[in-house]
Structures are given as C-alpha cells and as structure tokens.
Amino acid sequence: MTTLLIVDDESSMRRLLDIQLTQKGYHVVTAVSGEEALHTLKAVLVDLLIIDGMMPEMDGFTLSETIRQSSEVPILLLTALDDRQSVLKGFHSGVDDYVTKPFDSEELHVRIQAILKRSRHATTAFRELVRGELLVNMDARSVMSGNRKVTVTLKELELLVLLMRSEGRAFSREELLAHIWRQQYEGTTRTVDTHIKTLRIKLGPPVDQYVQTVWGIGYKFEVPQ
Numbered sequence: 001m002t003t004l005l006i007v008d009d010e011s012s013m014r015r016l017l018d019i020q021l022t023q024k025g026y027h028v029v030t031a032v033s034g035e036e037a038l039h040t041l042k043a044v045l046v047d048l049l050i051i052d053g054m055m056p057e058m059d060g061f062t063l064s065e066t067i068r069q070s071s072e073v074p075i076l077l078l079t080a081l082d083d084r085q086s087v088l089k090g091f092h093s094g095v096d097d098y099v100t101k102p103f104d105s106e107e108l109h110v111r112i113q114a115i116l117k118r119s120r121h122a123t124t125a126f127r128e129l130v131r132g133e134l135l136v137n138m139d140a141r142s143v144m145s146g147n148r149k150v151t152v153t154l155k156e157l158e159l160l161v162l163l164m165r166s167e168g169r170a171f172s173r174e175e176l177l178a179h180i181w182r183q184q185y186e187g188t189t190r191t192v193d194t195h196i197k198t199l200r201i202k203l204g205p206p207v208d209q210y211v212q213t214v215w216g217i218g219y220k221f222e223v224p225q
Contacts, residue, residue, distance in 0.1 A: 001025070001026070001027045002025075002026050002027065002047045002048070002116065003026070003027045003028075003029060003044065003045060003046050003047050003048075004021055004026045004027070004028050004029070004046070004047065004048050004049070004050060004112070005029045005030070005031060005037060005040060005041070005044070005046045005048070005049045005050070006018065006021075006028060006029070006030045006031070006049075006050045007030075007031045007032075007033070007034065007036075007037040007049060007050070007051045007052060007055070007060070007063065008030075008032070008050075008051075008052040008055070008078070009032055009033060009052065009055045009056060010052070011032075013052065013078075014030045014032070017050065018030060020105045020108075020109075021109075021112075024109055026112075029044055029046070033055065033056075033057065033058065034055060034057065034058030034059075034060075034062065034063035034066070035057075035058060037049070037051070037063060038063075038066065038067070039179075041067070041071065041073070042162065042165070042166075042179060043158065043162055043179035043180055044158060045138050045141075045157070045158060045161060046073055047073070047074070047116060047119075048073065048074045048075070048076060048112060048115060048116060048119070049067070049073060049074070049075045049076065050076045050078060050112075051063055051064060051075060051076070051077055051078065051095075052078050052079075053077050053078060053079035053080070053090065053098075054079070054080065060077055060078075060079070060090075060093075060095075061077075061089055061090060061093040062093070064077065064090070064093040064094045064095050065093045065094060067094065068093070068094035072119075074096045074115045074116065074118075074119045075094060075095045075096055076095065076096060076097050076098065076099065076108075076111060076112065076115060077090045077095040077097070077098040077099070078098070078099055078101055078103070079098055079099075079100060079101065080100070080101045096115050096118075096119070097111055097114070097115055099111060129161065129164050129165070131164055131167065131210065131221070131223050132207070132210060132223035133145065133146045133206065133207055134164075134203070134207050134210060134223075136157070136160065136161060136164065138161065141154070141157060143157065143160070143203075145202075145203045145204055145207040146204075146207065148204070150202050150203060150204075151202070152199065152202060155180060155181075155195060156195055156198065156199050156202070158180050159176065159180050159192075159195055159196070159199065160199060160211075160221075162176070162179055162180065163211060163219065163220065163221035164221050166220075166221070167220075167221050167222060167223075168220060168221075168222055169220055170214040170217045170218060170219070170220040171217075171218050171219055171220065172217055172218040173189035173192040173193070173218045173219075174189060175218070176192045176218065176219070177189060177191070177192060192218070192219075196211060196219055199211060206224075209224055210222065210223055210224075
C-alpha cells in the first residue's frame with residue numbers, strides 16, 4: 001500500500017487530507033511540524049510527502065531543502081501563494097509539484113498519481129538498500145537474504161530498514177518503540193525483542209548475524225567483517 005506523509009500544523013487540514021486520501025486507498029501518516037516529519041521519515045517507509053508551505057519554525061520550503069540533502073522521496077507542496085516567485089522558490093527547494101489552496105480533491109489525487117508514476121521509474125536504485133548478502137527493495141516491500149526471498153510484516157520491514165539506514169548505531173528498545181510504533185503502541189519493550197527474534201529467524205544465517213544485540217542498550221545493524 002502506498003504511504004503518504006502529510007505535514008501540516010493545522011489539525012483541520014490534516015484531518016481533511018487524511019479522510020480524503022484514505023478513501024482513495026492510501027495509507028496516511030501525519031506530522032504537525034517539520035521536525036516531526038524528519039523524525040517520521042527515519043522510521044516509516046514513505047512514498048510521497050504532502051507538505052504545507054506556510055508552517056511556523058520550519059516552513060515547507062526549508063523542510064523540503066532539508067529532506068533533499070539525504071533523500072529523493074517525492075514532495076508535493078501545498079501553498080496559498082501562487083505567484084511566480086513562490087512557485088520558483090518551491091521548485092528550487094526540491095519539491096516535485098505544488099497545489100494551490102483551496103484545492104480540488106480530485107486534482108490533488110491526479111497530481112499524486114502522476115508524481116508517484118514518475119518517481120517509481122526514477123528512484124529504483126535509491127529505494128534499494130544492499131548490505132552484505134541482504135537486499136531490501138522498499139518499493140516492492142521485499143527482502144532478499146542471499147538468494148532467498150523472505151516474507152516479512154510491515155513492522156519487521158520498517159524495523160529492519162531503520163537499523164540498516166543507521167548502520168553501526170545502537171538503538172535502545174525504547175527508541176525503536178518510539179520510531180516504529182510511536183503512539184500506536186502502549187505495551188512493553190518486549191515487543192521489540194519479539195520482532196527482532198522473529199526477524200532473525202526469517203533472515204537465517206549468515207544474515208541473521210547482521211542484526212546484533214548490544215548488551216545493556218538494545219540492537220544495531222552491522223555486517224560482520
């Protein structure tokens with residue numbers, strides 16, 4: 001399922017977009033600020049961002065520039081400004097397209113589809129993570145351990161991608177819960193241990209050794225030398 005991240009400081013706009021786009025079959029994740037959006041991108045596999053241009057602290061233009069320093073994930077900018085200077089500023093900051101407020105929901109949907117179609121042809125290499133004998137294709141939501149295809153759940157995939165993208169960094173169980181489950185989970189950190197254990201079993205040797213226990217802290221991803 002295609003995942004969209006909506007970044008807007010106005011709760012009414014987030015709710016409206018959530019309802020409209022969920023009805024179109026998208027999986028919608030929301031963030032109230034640029035900082036929260038950057039945090040979410042580290043934890044969630046996002047196919048496209050919809051960013052409000054006018055936000056306090058970090059506006060949509062600055063957020064887009066920041067994202068472009070490390071990612072080519074497609075960005076659609078929502079803006080109340082339709083003058084040429086604002087449009088050029090948006091494209092210079094790295095957005096793929098823009099929609100002027102107020103907007104028609106069908107037009108927004110068509111623009112999203114067009115961006116996704118272009119990006120799926122252009123970013124295949126970026127959307128693949130290869131470490132040792134492990135390959136993760138985030139578009140196909142697939143995992144290859146050596147020459148063997150591994151079936152994983154979405155949470156297992158998000159957990160694996162987070163660790164791979166931060167190779168060598170040790171995450172505490174609490175950090176992993178916050179990144180992957182966020183406010184959706186109120187249980188204990190044992191769920192992290194359970195997911196790691198299942199993931200290792202599915203990956204099998206020698207790839208299972210890439211997901212390492214850091215005693216007294218949590219887990220990290222590292223390909224043994």
